[in-house]
Amino acid sequence: MATEIKTLGEFGLIKRLTSNMPMRQKSTVKGVGDDAAVMDFGGKRTLVTTDLLLEGIHFNLEYVPLKHLGYKAVVVNLSDIYAMNGTPTQIVVGLGVSARFSVEALDELYSGIRLACDTYGVDLAGGDTCASLNGLTISVTCIGVADKDEVVYRNGAKKNDLICVTGNLGTAYLGLQLLERERLSLSGQKAGDEIEAFRGREYLLSRQLKPEARRDIVEALREARIRPTAMMDVSDGLSSELLHICHDSGCGCAVYEDKLPINFEAAGVAEEMNLNIVTCALNGGEDYELLFTCDINDYEKLIPIDDVYIIGHITEKSDGCLLIGRNGEQLPLRAQGWEAFKE
Amino acid sequence: MATEIKTLGEFGLIKRLTSNMPMRQKSTVKGVGDDAAVMDFGGKRTLVTTDLLLEGIHFNLEYVPLKHLGYKAVVVNLSDIYAMNGTPTQIVVGLGVSARFSVEALDELYSGIRLACDTYGVDLAGGDTCASLNGLTISVTCIGVADKDEVVYRNGAKKNDLICVTGNLGTAYLGLQLLERERLSLSGQKAGDEIEAFRGREYLLSRQLKPEARRDIVEALREARIRPTAMMDVSDGLSSELLHICHDSGCGCAVYEDKLPINFEAAGVAEEMNLNIVTCALNGGEDYELLFTCDINDYEKLIPIDDVYIIGHITEKSDGCLLIGRNGEQLPLRAQGWEAFKE
Numbered sequence: 001m002a003t004e005i006k007t008l009g010e011f012g013l014i015k016r017l018t019s020n021m022p023m024r025q026k027s028t029v030k031g032v033g034d035d036a037a038v039m040d041f042g043g044k045r046t047l048v049t050t051d052l053l054l055e056g057i058h059f060n061l062e063y064v065p066l067k068h069l070g071y072k073a074v075v076v077n078l079s080d081i082y083a084m085n086g087t088p089t090q091i092v093v094g095l096g097v098s099a100r101f102s103v104e105a106l107d108e109l110y111s112g113i114r115l116a117c118d119t120y121g122v123d124l125a126g127g128d129t130c131a132s133l134n135g136l137t138i139s140v141t142c143i144g145v146a147d148k149d150e151v152v153y154r155n156g157a158k159k160n161d162l163i164c165v166t167g168n169l170g171t172a173y174l175g176l177q178l179l180e181r182e183r184l185s186l187s188g189q190k191a192g193d194e195i196e197a198f199r200g201r202e203y204l205l206s207r208q209l210k211p212e213a214r215r216d217i218v219e220a221l222r223e224a225r226i227r228p229t230a231m232m233d234v235s236d237g238l239s240s241e242l243l244h245i246c247h248d249s250g251c252g253c254a255v256y257e258d259k260l261p262i263n264f265e266a267a268g269v270a271e272e273m274n275l276n277i278v279t280c281a282l283n284g285g286e287d288y289e290l291l292f293t294c295d296i297n298d299y300e301k302l303i304p305i306d307d308v309y310i311i312g313h314i315t316e317k318s319d320g321c322l323l324i325g326r327n328g329e330q331l332p333l334r335a336q337g338w339e340a341f342k343e
Numbered sequence: 344m345a346t347e348i349k350t351l352g353e354f355g356l357i358k359r360l361t362s363n364m365p366m367r368q369k370s371t372v373k374g375v376g377d378d379a380a381v382m383d384f385g386g387k388r389t390l391v392t393t394d395l396l397l398e399g400i401h402f403n404l405e406y407v408p409l410k411h412l413g414y415k416a417v418v419v420n421l422s423d424i425y426a427m428n429g430t431p432t433q434i435v436v437g438l439g440v441s442a443r444f445s446v447e448a449l450d451e452l453y454s455g456i457r458l459a460c461d462t463y464g465v466d467l468a469g470g471d472t473c474a475s476l477n478g479l480t481i482s483v484t485c486i487g488v489a490d491k492d493e494v495v496y497r498n499g500a501k502k503n504d505l506i507c508v509t510g511n512l513g514t515a516y517l518g519l520q521l522l523e524r525e526r527l528s529l530s531g532q533k534a535g536d537e538i539e540a541f542r543g544r545e546y547l548l549s550r551q552l553k554p555e556a557r558r559d560i561v562e563a564l565r566e567a568r569i570r571p572t573a574m575m576d577v578s579d580g581l582s583s584e585l586l587h588i589c590h591d592s593g594c595g596c597a598v599y600e601d602k603l604p605i606n607f608e609a610a611g612v613a614e615e616m617n618l619n620i621v622t623c624a625l626n627g628g629e630d631y632e633l634l635f636t637c638d639i640n641d642y643e644k645l646i647p648i649d650d651v652y653i654i655g656h657i658t659e660k661s662d663g664c665l666l667i668g669r670n671g672e673q674l675p676l677r678a679q680g681w682e683a684f685k686e
Contacts, residue, residue, distance in 0.1 A: 001445075002446075002448075003445055005446055005474075006442070007446070008446060010472060010473070013446065013472055014470070014472050016446065016450075017449060017450070017453045017472070018453075018467060018470070021460070021466070021467045023466045023468075024464050024465075024466055025432045025433060025464070027488065028432070028433055031466055031468040031469065032468065034469075036469065037435060037468035037469035039389075039432070040386075041384060041389055042386025042387050043383075043384045043386030043387075044384045044385050045384075046384055046389050048391070048433070048435055048469065050435045050436075050437050050469065051437065051471050052438070052439050052471050052473055052482050054475050054476070055476075056476040057439070057474055057475060057476060058473070089370050089371070090368060090370070090371055090374075090382060090391070092380060092391055092392070092393045094393050094395035095395070096397050096400070096480070097348065099347070099348065099349070101348065102345035102348070103345075103347070103356065104344050104345060105345075106360060107360070110361075114364070117364070121368070122367075122368065123364070123366045123367055123371045124375065125371055125373075125375065125380035125382070125391070126375050126377075126379065126391065126392065126393065127357070127361070127375065127393060128393050128394050129353060129360070130353070130401070132397050133397070133398075133399040133478070134477075137395065137397065137439070137480055139393065139395050139437050139482035139484075141391070141435065143391055
């Protein structure tokens, strides 16, 4: 028997590999299936999340500067901890490097890792550095902390809850498309042309190359005394994340197309590239914005918070997960996300 | 500037990349520089360690069965937690797999991961699975726990402490040599010949392919009320680990050649392969035995514990780190270990 991985897809594969794993340790509060694992060692809750970044899959060193890569590798993990309503405190970094990298190149990578640690106040507490045959491999594990009652899972959304996202969506994806396009056409161009192609698009590029985790939003919600009922970060795409929340919470949702926060610069680039900006917003990944649901009674407290957008509400499970178009048409939400194993 | 990594070596590189990292979080008890990072979230100490395993560097799938690989990937991390005198409780696993792996192959890998979790009572609590361009990448992070006063670091050894190791040394290295030799000569052989070459060497192979972490020793020491003053697991080789302990503890050591625990089967294979068994015992890695120091007053309590061998004692720093030969000759200990970046 040899079943190709792509027949299962990423989530199917994870489910197959990790299902029926017994949790024996009393300290395991939440295992596989959320942004981070949650543990209880007698004090505050300990949160742990890990990400593996592989050259040629998650990043392309032709156009990703090493410093940005180091920064992003950390930030995507911090984002998972914030998405649990926790505070990231430490990271450990595993690094596999081939002989083609110089010490100075790794200094650059680490300057990005250090910058992220500085910016978010986390400690680089350990790691593992080894040689690789080819390519760069970065594994970052982030440890965080939260009070017992603070942790927000994916499974707490309930009927009539507001669905909110932060920032804007699809922008990081369009930044990637721009980078990919210019890379592909670099061969026939002069150096000056590339810069011209990116002029006015610096924001889109920064969204792809140097994303930030929404610590500000987690803090603002805490200050406003809003406890989200469910929360995730948008790494695979809004549709995919929303379907996770609805599945785990046993509910449906209605999301309004005209409520999706879209950056005007992103909209312009989408048009130029013949991409549907709504599709980008629903399925483009790597925005690292927060998607959360909260009680409708929190509405008044929510409104003053900058950069939070209400895009819909939670419904009964039997209502399904729907996108409501500009003319009232209803379309089922589909996860297209980053199913990297599918062709 | 382009400095080749091999000019620094693994430890030099880690030092360069991670030096002067400020520890800002009050919860960070111990950062880079021990078997695991140590955190304090208000209850017990949280321990975190991570390892990155890359195909072609850390394992060769020509002769390493996937189930064994999964088992070993977990065990080497558990070993780091035991080496802090802690109890491993959870793991998170990052997996990068190329299209050449079938779902069934990953089932095999995970059956090994599950077996290790079963055997040591730890929970698989999360992870990250993604596609890779080529090769298999496994990142395992292990979380553990210890009472505040239980944690054993590398820096507590003091003059006259006994130096102890468990099990035997160099055996995993010789197992690897056997596997490498047979692999290299497979082309001209019939299938039956390989099995013949391994007959009677099953123990050596198992030491390389399916190592165990010394939970039993950590438990036995605890029962005997012996608290090691310093402890590490032997992953890079005895010399390398002992030099770490002496460096961090600010002391020297005297280790006796004739006290090194050597397996007779390993000695036979070393002779057959023209390898010096003492060199193998001092510098062969991957035994995952425990190296620890303890107060000389614990001698009586130590003797009844199975599979623990006293190989020397801690001296003044000015005495240096010495191997005392069978005829009393003194040789400085050198770390040859796995300096993977050196040629």
